[in-house]
Amino acid sequence: MGVVLDKGRFGPWALVTGASSGIGKEFARQIAASGINVVLVARREALLKEVGVELSQHYGVAHRAVALDVSRDDFIGQLTSATDNLDIGLVVSNAGTANPGEFLKLDRQLLHATLRLNTMSHLDIAHHFGWKLAERKRGGLILVGAMGAESGIPRISNDAGAKAYVHSLGEGLHYELKPLGVYVTVLAVGITNTPVLEKFSFDPKNMALKPMSVEQCVSEGLRGLRKNRSKVIPGRLNRIMNAIVPASFARKMEADMIEKALASSAAAAKTRATA
Secondary structure (H helix, E strand, C coil): CCCCCCHHHHCCEEEEECCCCHHHHHHHHHHHHCCCEEEEEECCHHHHHHHHHHHHHHHCCCEEEEECCCCCCCHHHHHHHHHCCCCEEEEEECCCCCCCCCHHHCCHHHHHHHHHHHHHHHHHHHHHHHHHHHHHCCEEEEEEEECCHHHCCCCCHHHHHHHHHHHHHHHHHHHHHHHHCEEEEEEEECCECCHHHHHHCCCHHHCCCCCECHHHHHHHHHHHHHCCCCEECCCHHHHHHHHHCCHHHHHHHHHHHHHHHHHHHHHHHHHHHHC
């Protein structure tokens, strides 16, 4: 399932944000499997170091762990200082999160913080490293989004809106940077088996639509980058649904699924509290 990347185009170093778990960790693993050194970026330093040591031992690559919160306004300066001496040929801007719930009941400061993480971090990373990749006249940039974001997803309206920005930014940059030798791909992730599912109170064992593995999600994303595709929706079923299911029906289906999971979780919590 893994994809072999051209070290001359996408190496000798790659940078992955949100690399301590889930999709980001799997990106780092599959990239390292191609013999490309990795810069691992996330908030949890201990986890980053564990991932880095594991990749170095398994694949013989060098690694650099950068403990950093990319939702902070000043993060790009710190990231620049930590990576300016490296020849980075591939950047995966993956860090992001979701805060499911009714929009009007969510704290506005939380919405602001999430919006910074899910939009501004991608903007700053794309701008800073886009310049560096363009100067090299080769390399790649992957922006991780979410399937269906352009149509709106109830119960995560703010987060979906942010991902819609990421999609538009990435597809525009695909066109702009292609003549400069830089590949840009948006990875529109569907339901994938990552720790984020816990935020939605989803149990993969009981879901009608089984989550995709991170291995498949990432390998399809890297395969799309290698072909310089502007956008990748991983999973054949996801692509079929995206093509034929009307947006209005998809919104209702997603809203019902999230609302049911959140209600079930709230009921379980109430039962535990009164037990």
